[in-house]
Amino acid sequence: MVFMGDRATLLETGRFVQRRVHRPDSKANAAFGGDAAVKSETTDTPETPETLETPEIIRTTETAETAGCAATAESTEFTENPGSARIGRSAEARGASGTTGGVESPESAESEARHRRAADAGDTASMSVLGALLLRRGDLDSAEPYLRGATADGDRAAANNLGVLLHQRGYPDEAAAWWRVAAVAGSAAAAHALGRHYRERGDEPGAEYWLRQSAEQGHALGAYALADLLEHRSDVGAERWLRAAAEQGHREAAYRLARMLDRSAADDPHDAFGRPGSGPGGRGADRPDVLDRIMARRDDGPVAGPATGRVGEAEQWYRQAAARGHQRAALHLGAILEQRGEPKEAGRWYLISAKAGEARAACALGFLLRDAGDEESAAVWWLRAAQDGDGNAANALGALHAARGEQQTAERWYRAAMDAGDVNGAYNLGLLCAAQDRTAQAEQWYRRAAYAGHREAANALAVLLLQAGDATGAEPWFSKAAEAGSVDAAFNLGILYAGRDEDRAALVWYERAAAAGHTEAALQVGMALLHQGEEQEAERHLRCAAGGGSAEAAFRLAGVLDSRRPPPGPPALGEPMPEKTECEEWYERAAEQGHRRAQVRVGMLAAARGDVDSAARWYREAAEAGSRNGAFNLGLLLAREGSEREAALWWSRAANDGHGRAALRLALLAARRGELTEGRRWCARAVELGPAEVAERAARLSEALHQELTA
Numbered sequence: 001m002v003f004m005g006d007r008a009t010l011l012e013t014g015r016f017v018q019r020r021v022h023r024p025d026s027k028a029n030a031a032f033g034g035d036a037a038v039k040s041e042t043t044d045t046p047e048t049p050e051t052l053e054t055p056e057i058i059r060t061t062e063t064a065e066t067a068g069c070a071a072t073a074e075s076t077e078f079t080e081n082p083g084s085a086r087i088g089r090s091a092e093a094r095g096a097s098g099t100t101g102g103v104e105s106p107e108s109a110e111s112e113a114r115h116r117r118a119a120d121a122g123d124t125a126s127m128s129v130l131g132a133l134l135l136r137r138g139d140l141d142s143a144e145p146y147l148r149g150a151t152a153d154g155d156r157a158a159a160n161n162l163g164v165l166l167h168q169r170g171y172p173d174e175a176a177a178w179w180r181v182a183a184v185a186g187s188a189a190a191a192h193a194l195g196r197h198y199r200e201r202g203d204e205p206g207a208e209y210w211l212r213q214s215a216e217q218g219h220a221l222g223a224y225a226l227a228d229l230l231e232h233r234s235d236v237g238a239e240r241w242l243r244a245a246a247e248q249g250h251r252e253a254a255y256r257l258a259r260m261l262d263r264s265a266a267d268d269p270h271d272a273f274g275r276p277g278s279g280p281g282g283r284g285a286d287r288p289d290v291l292d293r294i295m296a297r298r299d300d301g302p303v304a305g306p307a308t309g310r311v312g313e314a315e316q317w318y319r320q321a322a323a324r325g326h327q328r329a330a331l332h333l334g335a336i337l338e339q340r341g342e343p344k345e346a347g348r349w350y351l352i353s354a355k356a357g358e359a360r361a362a363c364a365l366g367f368l369l370r371d372a373g374d375e376e377s378a379a380v381w382w383l384r385a386a387q388d389g390d391g392n393a394a395n396a397l398g399a400l401h402a403a404r405g406e407q408q409t410a411e412r413w414y415r416a417a418m419d420a421g422d423v424n425g426a427y428n429l430g431l432l433c434a435a436q437d438r439t440a441q442a443e444q445w446y447r448r449a450a451y452a453g454h455r456e457a458a459n460a461l462a463v464l465l466l467q468a469g470d471a472t473g474a475e476p477w478f479s480k481a482a483e484a485g486s487v488d489a490a491f492n493l494g495i496l497y498a499g500r501d502e503d504r505a506a507l508v509w510y511e512r513a514a515a516a517g518h519t520e521a522a523l524q525v526g527m528a529l530l531h532q533g534e535e536q537e538a539e540r541h542l543r544c545a546a547g548g549g550s551a552e553a554a555f556r557l558a559g560v561l562d563s564r565r566p567p568p569g570p571p572a573l574g575e576p577m578p579e580k581t582e583c584e585e586w587y588e589r590a591a592e593q594g595h596r597r598a599q600v601r602v603g604m605l606a607a608a609r610g611d612v613d614s615a616a617r618w619y620r621e622a623a624e625a626g627s628r629n630g631a632f633n634l635g636l637l638l639a640r641e642g643s644e645r646e647a648a649l650w651w652s653r654a655a656n657d658g659h660g661r662a663a664l665r666l667a668l669l670a671a672r673r674g675e676l677t678e679g680r681r682w683c684a685r686a687v688e689l690g691p692a693e694v695a696e697r698a699a700r701l702s703e704a705l706h707q708e709l710t711a
Contacts, residue, residue, distance in 0.1 A: 144165055176197045325356070402432060427456060446464060455485060466492075597622075635651040667681075
């Protein structure tokens, strides 16, 4: 029975010891070079689109303002250099600002005292600097008179900062008035703040005007806010301004630009039957693609698109944002790297993102560790992700416990996955109940997952109903699952129609499943086409099925090829043994998979080449597996080699299984030995089994033996 999670559908068996681990990242650090990566990990602020910001505090004489914002990822501080044109600094620069742990350095205190004396003496620039310093410190009462004084003297930075102060005090309209003054005077930061103000009030034309003023002056936050507004309206100009902000180091802009490039490079996979997220995709128990393993959150779309199109450029922007501490960018970067076959580098970024609190990264890191053989560490990261609400990780933990036989614990985690909104949890509960022969509960969970759009649950539900004799109830679920893309359901629907002798409808579904790579469906299509005389098209499907590992398809493909070649004659004396043909290679492939008829055929071809040893080996394998033709042919070889006693044993086995020629051989053997009664018994058996030619010869021999007995 298969236990499915979204990424790991069947976890390998092994002992999982769940215990409290205080530092689950130690092994991951060692495995993925985490120590080198921690340098770029910063305290991450919420990364939702910046719809509400605290306006930035700027300094006096300004030719360009920083791309900072106190409440966003690139929050700012002011500098103490009165002549500096760039007032803000990003959070990465903190720690070199003259204060440590909230204690002012002597240089900072001396500088503030100097500005205070100058401001009290009426110096406009010092009033602006001192007001900004006090505002940044949170001393609004002391900052306001200095800012008002500098604003009255025409200082645009003071006007902007006065707007910030009033905004913080809850006077947005008055703040907007001062921002307008500063923006008209050329302050990009004030234009940005004013644009945000208008957008919050629903005045999008006014917001766009001022945000565009800010963005066109090179203000990163203005460019980002303008892009956010344009993207909200599905305006193609959004990419240009996201790029402009990203090029100035705005990490959220870099991330959203990467997402935009990613989405344009990949089609969003939404199935007709409401397939949730990436879903299991009908992959059975095999290891799914990396993108299927990371469930996307509703506000974030797919984690990463295929490695085509503009994803190369997207990777660069993910990398820039991740290097600046953006946890979801690190997650997406890790997904791209893992898909490209660089698990160690992917693990490094997953580790950074997971440490910053990204549950999906912790889940993905767990799978990387599991694939590397460290199941215990993987379980620790899955536990962390599951406790943070990641349904995929909860499914993985459930599968671990199910593999250990801890059904109750597995059920608890599957329920946790379901509670987290992961429909795989209900499907896995159905599988768990089915494995315990709790059919009623299995049907309940399958039905719940199927109603939620889980196509493999719909297929499993249909199988369950069919096994219970409810073909009428099973058919619509097979249809829904097949229409949603379940390959197994399409094949099962073909079987259902074939059982009703609706061969045309069955072939349609077999063809659909075969087109999706279903091996047995390709075999059925190939056989149907052979019956219709379409040998060339049949060969194509048989090759697909044989390449997928079907022994029967390999045997039938070999038969098609065999029918096209003339029968080989015995090798001439002194000639080298002929090479194996393609048809013999396919026969051998089927034979190696245990196909008894293929084993007999390979033995016959080997015998025709004069390779008696190979022929005997294949005949013996087939005979021991229950093939009566293999037993008969092995007896012929042994008789030719003079081992009549052993030959008789194999002929007896074949005759008892219904082989008429073997019974005739035993009758002849008994006649030569003078065992007339035994010979007549085998003759009677040969007459009974046939075919006609054998029956006729056996009847003549029986009559001769009868005359000999009565003479």
